[in-house]
Amino acid sequence: MVTSTAQAPAKFEKPLSIEDMLIGKSPIMGTLRDMVRRVANSSASVMICGPSGSGKEVVARAIHNASPRASKPYVALNCGAIPAELIESELFGHERGAFTGAQTRRTGHFENADKGTLFLDEIGDMRFDMQVKLLRVLEDGLISRIGGNSNIPVDVRIISATHQKIDKAILDGRFREDLFFRLGVVVLQVPDLAQRVEDIPQLIAHFQKGRTGQICHFDTDALQRLSMHDWPGNVRELRNVIERANILFGGETIDAFGVDQLLGKTMPKLAPLPVLSVVESAPVSFNAPIDLKAQVERMELERIQMALHHAEGVISEAARLLTLKRTTLIEKMRKYRLEKIAA
Numbered sequence: 001m002v003t004s005t006a007q008a009p010a011k012f013e014k015p016l017s018i019e020d021m022l023i024g025k026s027p028i029m030g031t032l033r034d035m036v037r038r039v040a041n042s043s044a045s046v047m048i049c050g051p052s053g054s055g056k057e058v059v060a061r062a063i064h065n066a067s068p069r070a071s072k073p074y075v076a077l078n079c080g081a082i083p084a085e086l087i088e089s090e091l092f093g094h095e096r097g098a099f100t101g102a103q104t105r106r107t108g109h110f111e112n113a114d115k116g117t118l119f120l121d122e123i124g125d126m127r128f129d130m131q132v133k134l135l136r137v138l139e140d141g142l143i144s145r146i147g148g149n150s151n152i153p154v155d156v157r158i159i160s161a162t163h164q165k166i167d168k169a170i171l172d173g174r175f176r177e178d179l180f181f182r183l184g185v186v187v188l189q190v191p192d193l194a195q196r197v198e199d200i201p202q203l204i205a206h207f208q209k210g211r212t213g214q215i216c217h218f219d220t221d222a223l224q225r226l227s228m229h230d231w232p233g234n235v236r237e238l239r240n241v242i243e244r245a246n247i248l249f250g251g252e253t254i255d256a257f258g259v260d261q262l263l264g265k266t267m268p269k270l271a272p273l274p275v276l277s278v279v280e281s282a283p284v285s286f287n288a289p290i291d292l293k294a295q296v297e298r299m300e301l302e303r304i305q306m307a308l309h310h311a312e313g314v315i316s317e318a319a320r321l322l323t324l325k326r327t328t329l330i331e332k333m334r335k336y337r338l339e340k341i342a343a
């Protein structure tokens with residue numbers, strides 16, 4: 001797992017604009033873009049709060065890209081993913097021989113981010129003793145490598161993020177209030193995707209842009225169905241759904257039923273097949289008129305059930321077995337109320 005990144009491109013390329021990075025036409029996203037624009041011009045510490053997958057890191061990058069520090073390094077560290085005993089050395093670096101295994105001198109993220117931006121993700125997970133050390137550095141603007149005895153001045157803009165309710169963490173005594181005041185000079189809240197479902201079509205277009213290979217499309221019912229989902233994984237979940245949709249239905253237009261499949265809302269396992277009557281072998285006597293239409297339909301239903309069973313509920317595979325278009329099969333499944341048995 002990548003827990004930290006340092007980016008100081010040899011050749012400075014014009015960074016993406018706030019509009020290109022923070023997609024969404026909802027008023028709430030418009031307000032967020034506006035706030036990002038305002039804070040970008042200062043060096044104030046910004047704390048970004050919001051649920052997982054909502055785009056906190058995108059906001060952090062957008063602030064850096066729009067700031068006068070854009071041509072300087074942007075360094076990211078996931079405080080939640082690094083063992084507590086390593087975080088100090090990650091942040092401040094160490095001198096050779098500072099501890100067992102420290103065979104060479106290593107600069108930390110503060111030094112690597114000098115003149116640029118340091119993004120501290122999952123700051124709410126930082127251990128209390130480390131919070132004290134971080135606060136001291138923010139107050140003095142000086143760091144000292146582990147095992148070193150000199151104080152090194154650093155000019156770093158700090159952006160932090162957390163999915164936790166930071167006010168509760170402070171009340172519970174898990175997060176220092178004084179550190180919060182230092183880190184959250186400006187606090188930005190990134191909304192849940194469920195609060196701005198009108199952004200979904202634009203986000204889909206954004207994720208499909210520049211993709212090679214066949215992409216899928218969503219009809220109006222499908223978009224409607226997507227907007228009814230509660231999106232616990234937020235924009236990250238939407239991105240994954242689109243990726244899955246391209247793999248399974250590339251080149252096709254997805255309807256509401258397809259969305260249910262993608263979101264796993266249809267039954268995952270096939271219901272047991274009802275006992276099939278084999279129409280073909282039924283004796284036909286014309287002593288009385290037969291209902292040809294009903295018999296053909298029964299046979300059609302049975303063949304579809306068999307194909308779905310054979311394909312373990314995967315509609316595209318069942319359609320292939322029946323040499324039908326997937327959409328035709330879906331229409332027939334609706335007619336026979338078979339939706340529930342697809343995977």
Ligand SMILES: Nc1ncnc2c1ncn2[C@@H]1O[C@H](COP(=O)(O)OP(=O)(O)OP(=O)(O)O)[C@@H](O)[C@H]1O
Nearest residue numbers: 021022023051052053054055056057058163235236
């Ligand atoms: N407004 C947006 N416009 C375009 N892409 C977005 C937007 N918000 C989120 N994304 C995309 O969604 C995914 C998740 O975003 P990101 O990693 O920034 O979320 P996060 O809130 O930092 O998540 P976590 O709390 O798990 O670290 C990324 O692929 C990101 O590019």
